[in-house]
Amino acid sequence: xxxxxxxxxxxxxxxxxxxxxxxxxxxxxxxxxxxxxxxxxxxxxxxxxxxxxxxxxxxxxxxxxxxxxxxxxxxxxxxxxxxxxxxxxxxxxxxxxxxxxxxxxxxxxxxxxxxxxxxxxxxxxxxxxxxxxxxxxxxxxxxxxxxxxxxxxxxxxxxxxxxxxxxxxxxxxxxxxxxxxxxxxxxxxxxxxxxxxxxxxxxxxxxxxxxxxxxxxxxxxxxxxxxxxxxxxxxxxxxxxxxxxxxxxxxxxxxxxxxxxxxxxxxxxxxxxxxxxxxxxxxxxxxxxxxxxxxxxxxxxxxxxxxxxxxxxxxxxxxxxxxxxxxxxxxxxxxxxxxxxxxxxxxxxx
Numbered sequence: 001x002x003x004x005x006x007x008x009x010x011x012x013x014x015x016x017x018x019x020x021x022x023x024x025x026x027x028x029x030x031x032x033x034x035x036x037x038x039x040x041x042x043x044x045x046x047x048x049x050x051x052x053x054x055x056x057x058x059x060x061x062x063x064x065x066x067x068x069x070x071x072x073x074x075x076x077x078x079x080x081x082x083x084x085x086x087x088x089x090x091x092x093x094x095x096x097x098x099x100x101x102x103x104x105x106x107x108x109x110x111x112x113x114x115x116x117x118x119x120x121x122x123x124x125x126x127x128x129x130x131x132x133x134x135x136x137x138x139x140x141x142x143x144x145x146x147x148x149x150x151x152x153x154x155x156x157x158x159x160x161x162x163x164x165x166x167x168x169x170x171x172x173x174x175x176x177x178x179x180x181x182x183x184x185x186x187x188x189x190x191x192x193x194x195x196x197x198x199x200x201x202x203x204x205x206x207x208x209x210x211x212x213x214x215x216x217x218x219x220x221x222x223x224x225x226x227x228x229x230x231x232x233x234x235x236x237x238x239x240x241x242x243x244x245x246x247x248x249x250x251x252x253x254x255x256x257x258x259x260x261x262x263x264x265x266x267x268x269x270x271x272x273x274x275x276x277x278x279x280x281x282x283x284x285x286x287x288x289x290x291x292x293x294x295x296x297x298x299x300x301x302x303x304x305x306x307x308x309x310x311x312x313x314x315x316x317x318x319x320x321x322x323x324x325x326x327x328x329x330x331x332x333x334x335x336x337x338x339x340x341x342x343x344x345x346x347x348x349x350x
Contacts, residue, residue, distance in 0.1 A: 005052035018048035074138035
């Protein structure tokens, strides 16, 4: 295991034990040179750290950008066979075809895990101690919660591709006033029989993914939009401060560079093959269990909206559907439509 501070030899393959400090969504770029010149590929980045250096950039190419879907702030990562590179005097690392990752989440003890042979126990103790001090607000809620299964456990199944897999649903609680539903999918549903036989017993659950019900937890803010922070196709960020009213033509010129081609159903970014033809949305096909014709549309890239009440600012991330509503339900597709020069059509921010 190498330290980040020692990653100063270009083209060297290293193994790193690091903590995820910032995870950026993947984006499309168009290659300008090489045998793949002109092709559109996916690239993703994240910032990591360890006790030797706080911030270190990791670039993920092509299929390795899928790692970002399973990584969140504070996760301890074992990054294996990544290549050190240098750009304008700063060192970073990038994935290659043989790179792999193990997400240890916020685990302190790896004695029972397969990767224990790759990671010295001293290194694991050091990285966990550093992460808990550097991200106290994240690790403060990482202590295992002892809960009680209170209600009857239900056992159902769900369809995944051509298989029907078990799904277990139970209600757990730390107290009478704090109850949540627990869903166990796939192999974790094997706990069903044991849980059903031990209702009202105390259990310890660790490393659960938490999903919030948007209808049950809605925050209503009285604030004004201060500015918008957008990322264009080149990956560069730009802050835009809009006036109260904008002509459609002005809005189109400003926003068309902050869009992408995606699935018209789920807004997932679609890739192009060698013939510049957009691929099918595998996510929608898998959910529908049938082959459906490709339907693509232009979507707004995620943007950060800075809201203010005059005293304090707050950053909110908005996706395609929300951005469309923000601009009076004008979809990204219409940005490229022609409007008569003498038209008085204006757009007013909500």
